[in-house]
Amino acid sequence: MSSRMLVTMALPYANGSLHLGHMVEAVQTDVFVRSMNAMGREAIYICADDTHGTPIEIGARKAGVRPEEYIEAIHREHEADYKAFGIDFDLFYTTHSPENELHAGKIFEAIRKDGAVEKRDVVQMYCPTDKRFLPDRYILGTCPVCSTPDQYGDSCENCGSTYEPTELKNPRCAIDGNTPLERRSSAHYFVKLSNYQDFLKEWTSTPGRLQPEIRNFVDKWLSEPLRDWDVSRDAPYFGFKIPGEDAKYFYVWLDAPIGYLSSTDHWCQEHGRKLSDFWGADADCDVVHFIGKDIIYFHTLFWPAMLHASGWKVPARVHVHGMLGVEGAKMSKSRGTFLNARDYLDAGFDPEWIRYFFAANLGPAPSDIDLSLNELKNRVNGELLANVGNLANRALSLIWKNGGRLSKLPSDDYAQGLFARGAKIYEDFVGECYRDCDTRSVIQRVLAVSSEANARLQKKKPWELLRTNRDEALSELTLAVNVARFCARWLGPIVPQFARGVEEQSGAKFEWGDFKPLEDVAIREPKPLVRKVEDADIQKLASKFVAPEKKAPETPSISIDEFAKMDLRAGKILACEKVPKKDKLLKLSIDLGEAAPRTIVSGVAQSYAPEELIGKVVAVVANLPPRDFGKGLVSHGMVLYSNGGTRENTAVELPADVKPGSKVR
Numbered sequence: 157m158s159s160r161m162l163v164t165m166a167l168p169y170a171n172g173s174l175h176l177g178h179m180v181e182a183v184q185t186d187v188f189v190r191s192m193n194a195m196g197r198e199a200i201y202i203c204a205d206d207t208h209g210t211p212i213e214i215g216a217r218k219a220g221v222r223p224e225e226y227i228e229a230i231h232r233e234h235e236a237d238y239k240a241f242g243i244d245f246d247l248f249y250t251t252h253s254p255e256n257e258l259h260a261g262k263i264f265e266a267i268r269k270d271g272a273v274e275k276r277d278v279v280q281m282y283c284p285t286d287k288r289f290l291p292d293r294y295i296l297g298t299c300p301v302c303s304t305p306d307q308y309g310d311s312c313e314n315c316g317s318t319y320e321p322t323e324l325k326n327p328r329c330a331i332d333g334n335t336p337l338e339r340r341s342s343a344h345y346f347v348k349l350s351n352y353q354d355f356l357k358e359w360t361s362t363p364g365r366l367q368p369e370i371r372n373f374v375d376k377w378l379s380e381p382l383r384d385w386d387v388s389r390d391a392p393y394f395g396f397k398i399p400g401e402d403a404k405y406f407y408v409w410l411d412a413p414i415g416y417l418s419s420t421d422h423w424c425q426e427h428g429r430k431l432s433d434f435w436g437a438d439a440d441c442d443v444v445h446f447i448g449k450d451i452i453y454f455h456t457l458f459w460p461a462m463l464h465a466s467g468w469k470v471p472a473r474v475h476v477h478g479m480l481g482v483e484g485a486k487m488s489k490s491r492g493t494f495l496n497a498r499d500y501l502d503a504g505f506d507p508e509w510i511r512y513f514f515a516a517n518l519g520p521a522p523s524d525i526d527l528s529l530n531e532l533k534n535r536v537n538g539e540l541l542a543n544v545g546n547l548a549n550r551a552l553s554l555i556w557k558n559g560g561r562l563s564k565l566p567s568d569d570y571a572q573g574l575f576a577r578g579a580k581i582y583e584d585f586v587g588e589c590y591r592d593c594d595t596r597s598v599i600q601r602v603l604a605v606s607s608e609a610n611a612r613l614q615k616k617k618p619w620e621l622l623r624t625n626r627d628e629a630l631s632e633l634t635l636a637v638n639v640a641r642f643c644a645r646w647l648g649p650i651v652p653q654f655a656r657g658v659e660e661q662s663g664a665k666f667e668w669g670d671f672k673p674l675e676d677v678a679i680r681e682p683k684p685l686v687r688k689v690e691d692a693d694i695q696k697l698a699s700k701f702v703a704p705e706k707k708a709p710e711t712p713s714i715s716i717d718e719f720a721k722m723d724l725r726a727g728k729i730l731a732c733e734k735v736p737k738k739d740k741l742l743k744l745s746i747d748l749g750e751a752a753p754r755t756i757v758s759g760v761a762q763s764y765a766p767e768e769l770i771g772k773v774v775a776v777v778a779n780l781p782p783r784d785f786g787k788g789l790v791s792h793g794m795v796l797y798s799n800g801g802t803r804e805n806t807a808v809e810l811p812a813d814v815k816p817g818s819k820v821r
């Protein structure tokens with residue numbers, strides 16, 4: 157274990173406001189950094205706005221300002237929002253910095269010297285009125301496979317097919333609607349990622365780097381030669397010019413992760429430190445990245461390869477968290493189930509409420525979490541306030557009214573053994589959980605310790621004892637305060653204000669690894685540690701978004717007769733292969749108990765390697781009309797999948813002993 161850490165979270169894109177999904181990551185990373193620092197490691201928390209690319213160039217143009225002004229305004233807003241949620245960065249910088257331009261140029265040059273850069277011509281769609289090449293997301297047209305109109309240049313939302321923008325029917329420019337578009341050729345720079353395949357296999361298989369679920373994912377990518385990566389874009393573009401080129405820029409995804417390193421450089425200059433102490437290949441430092449599921453490829457393949465090729469330190473660990481839903485629905489602007497960080501603050505919600513809520517729901521695995529406002533209320537009121545808060549507040553209030561001083565711990569074994577037990581819980585459990593990002597378990601353990609102390613208080617009734625045996629009563633209350641201090645200390649990285657309240661009111665600071673009782677000191681006047689969540693609060697925030705249950709159901713109900721028309725059957729997957737040039741499709745051969753197996757096409761190639769599906773018994777819709785995928789590929793049915801797990805799609809599997817062809821009801 158290195159003595160210092162450099163911790164980052166994914167850089168928010170500078171073309172819009174932060175939403176609560178951003179805050180899941182910010183809170184998880186912040187809690188991690190605070191806990192590492194509390195445990196005596198030097199952990200530096202670095203973040204920046206990700207400021208380059210076509211969306212920002214176009215967004216600024218629409219707003220009628222220069223891109224520099226556009227990203228500056230967003231930076232101020234992002235910075236204020238993070239601060240309001242208690243996110244304690246050492247630096248929140250920008251990728252549009254001189255340091256980043258310098259390091260991006262140097263790293264690219266190092267990759268080129270390493271023989272992994274190739275320049276070659278690419279044919280792309282070009283809009284003659286905008287005078288620009290159009291990225292996939294800026295081309296709209298009719299799907300070449302299913303003829304659905306208004307699809308993007310890379311994939312169809314209706315049938316899931318992927319294609320080249322040049323295959324799209326009736327393509328038009330998404331910026332100004334111009335048609336027809338031209339095809340033009342331009343030279344692009346490609347990084348031959350496959351040159352680093354062996355290094356990446358070794359890096360990803362080193363224990364501790366990736367969560368097991370994520371490693372499985374990445375292994376699949378690494379089981380085939382990695383595709384070359386186009387790292388250049390033509391003007392007009394907002395970004396850094398490629399050295400030696402006139403109208404070519406680094407693709408935003410090249411310089412965005414370099415922002416981790418260049419922002420550290422800026423911080424080092426401001427603090428008289430050396431960049432090489434953090435990012436040098438032999439530095440006594442662990443680089444740890446927190447990211448969401450959507451950018452795994454960039455952080456586990458591109459980024460380590462770039463660092464390796466340019467002689468910097470490769471990340472010690474990449475931690476992936478799940479996505480945030482709201483009231484059981486995906487966060488979606490179009491569906492109205494979307495909450496900005498500002499909405500939360502403007503509704504008068506305490507940031508510590510959601511920090512606690514997120515931490516109570518986050519574990520070491522990259523599982524998705526759901527924001528239920530009722531659960532938030534129940535957890536804050538029932539756990540943080542009624543359990544830990546109440547223990548502290550009740551004991552401190554009685555002491556305050558009876559002399560305002562802690563006395564001595566009771567002399568029984570339980571009370572005298574408290575600190576030895578606390579030290580053991582810390583050593584065996586709390587520290588380990590924080591290292592694993594298992595804040596859910598930290599909270600459960602703290603609540604158990606606090607419940608035990610509340611139960612003892614309830615049994616000993618010091619409020620009655622005060623009349624008959626004042627010394628014993630004060631001893632009991634002193635014990636309760638000491639337990640509350642343990643609990644608050646361990647919750648400190650999650651709810652720092654709450655913890656500080658307990659610390660201040662009980663009369664002395666606490667240190668993470670200090671296991672001596674606090675006795676015979678004056679306390680301060682107790683005050684509520686956190687405000688209670690009221691129903692009126694919930695209503696106020698809920699009015700900012702459309703709760704899914706309030707809307708008309710998206711799928712109308714069907715009769716049992718209609719359901720009975722569906723021929724659902726168990727099918728055994730005999731073979732499975734990729735479909736050439738369709739990187740979302742898998743072609744399955746499925747035994748449905750019929751004379752011959754059926755061919756069924758599934759759009760799940762991103763979720764499964766072909767060999768993973770072979771042998772599985774799955775649920776199949778057997779009476780759909782055949783669907784033509786072109787080039788002789790016809791699907792005769794559909795395999796059922798569920799979303800919401802680690803994979804985007806998880807096959808609905810039946811036990812292996814279910815015979816092929818059996819009815820599913």
Ligand SMILES: [Zn+2]
Pocket residue numbers: 283284285286287329330331332333334
């Ligand atoms: Zn155009």
Ligand SMILES: [Zn+2]
Pocket residue numbers: 299300301302303304312313314315316317
């Ligand atoms: Zn389609």
